[in-house]
Amino acid sequence: MRTASFGILSTILLVTSFAHAADVKEKAAICAGCHGENGISQTENIPSLAGQPDQFLQWQLVFFRAGSRKNEQMSPIAADLSNDDIRNLAAYFASLPPPGPPSDDDPALNDAGAKIAARSHCASCHTDNFAGAKAVARIAHQREDYLLKALTDFKTSVRSGGGQAVMADVAYPLTEDQIKALAHYLAYFK
Incomplete structure (x- = not known):
């Protein structure tokens, strides 16, 4: 039975x-x-x-x-x-499997973004491969236009919530060109 x-x-x-x-x-x-x-x-x-x-x-x-x-x-x-x-x-x-890296069309911008990512300590939260962990976003291979928008929203305090105050601190001192380079680097990260 x-x-x-x-x-x-x-x-x-x-x-x-x-x-x-x-x-x-x-x-x-x-x-x-x-x-x-x-x-x-x-x-x-x-x-x-x-x-x-x-x-x-x-x-x-x-x-x-x-x-x-x-x-x-x-x-x-x-x-x-x-x-x-x-x-x-x-x-x-x-x-679901994440998107893969697209072909990089601007290696110089990628190099500039890599330096900004290192200087901004992006890997300390988003991990060395920018895959994120726990409550921290995966930013590797995210759409470049979205990363640009998100970073700009953090810089201008349009986006907030939860433990994301650190993102405002990271994004605030960045210039528009630096945000563009960082978004490019993360989107094309290898």
Whole structure:
């Protein structure tokens, strides 16, 4: 009898997990409209989500839902997400392979950005390969235009929330040209 009960329980868990996976993929399909198939954005100023750390994604969705991070498109979507939705979507996008590096079209700008990244100690939070960890974003191979926007938003205090005050301190002293070089370096990081 015990074996039969285990078999039924296994079947129920398997069916539940398929239903759960289908629900997550259905919710993630809404994200694909802006963030791209498989979480890799093809849209200007929209970040790729694939390969972002799970905790980072969870916190960003919580910030959007709470209104501490504002965005015309994201705020209303996040407002309708439950805690389970947030956990499941974050785990889903974290499990996807991140975008690879595009071909670098400006090695001199890349070299300038590498020096700024070193001087700004970007690796101390984002890790040596800029893949992020825990609640810190993956910035390697992120869209260059999005990195430029994010760094500018941190510099001008448009973007805040959570432990991101350090980003304002990092971005504030950078010139526009330095931000451009840093965004380029991170987007094309090898």
